[in-house]
Amino acid sequence: MSRDVHELLRSTADAPTRALDTAAVVRRAGRPSRLLRAVAGAGALVAVAAGVASLWPPGEMVPTITAEPGRSADVEALVGRTFASVAVTEDGQPRELLPDTELRISLRQPSSWRTTDPDTGERRPVAADAVATWSGGCNAARAPIAVADGHLALAPGPPGWARAGGYVRTHMLCSSERDDQQAWFSAVISDLPQWILEGDRLTLETDSVTIVLEERPDQYWQRDER
């Protein structure tokens, strides 16, 4: 078969695996560059970091969860399961999620997950009892989970993770509303909720937020992850 360079290059080229949110690209382009934002926020970050450092005991990156004894879910009972939200309340009022979105969380064995230390480039397994992956309708975030004093807590990741709030996340561009909902859900997870598992129903509970989730089949998460 005779083909020219043009045709051969085209026929072997990859197509994108996902659609591009063009509005989000344009919106991000309109914001100041990361460097400018970093310079502008450096002073505030230094002040916040100093305040946080003075509150936390040395060597402890994330405080342990403070659930009542016997109420927190056993991490082994959660591993390998995926949950999706069915009810969300905030300050006692139902919180409406954006159309076509839900809150999802999934826990997996950590053994299969290796991560790269952003400071050293070293590949290492994550030291944790499980890895939690969650999505608030836009990106996915991941963090190690560990049992501490009989309760579930976000475990310290590699050193560089402290700068990213203790978890890693994907960087797909989404609408600002979805970004906000994703950030809100990540804040709830980082706020060390109680994890209460009753049958196929998982409840995440903080002082102001209650999220009720129901178990979904394992394939559920993968159906539109890409």
Add this chain to the structure above:
Amino acid sequence: MVRGSRGIEVDEGDQERFCAAAWPRLVAAVSHHCGDVHVAEELVQEALVRACRKWPYVSSLASPEGWTYRVAVNLSTSAWRSRRAEQRARQRHGPPRAHDQPAPVEDQLLVRDALRRLTPKQRDAVILRYLLDLSVEQAAEAMGMTPGALRATTHRANGRLRELLTDGDRGPRRQEVHDVP
């Protein structure tokens, strides 16, 4: 119309239309350059953000796509940026698995192997000319070369590609490749 970062009015609709049209073409081009479609998506997305940020300048070029391709390639050659793009791609898609993307057909492996054996300039010239369909003048502008130098580079690249894809040390000839005038 909105006011851009330098106070120049820009049409966001134009930017969105450009991004939508360029996205599949640039992902195809950059994935040939770097060999991984997921990493290519990360690089192209960042390059498109930069194109929109400099829209008054980029839109005045003979080929905004050519400029954006060069930005994505420059990002990929920055070791730190490339590693970040790969990390984000891996976080999104996990480690490479057989079902992540269609298994590369033999032709794709041959083409990418051949492209890797070209010099960076030859590779970019071939991709700009024959995958993005840029004219000699447009490709030359994107690469910062004169049209004559671009023609010479493309000619040498085609000769090398023909040699690699139709003969070489991998066995029998698989493709017959002709120059495109």
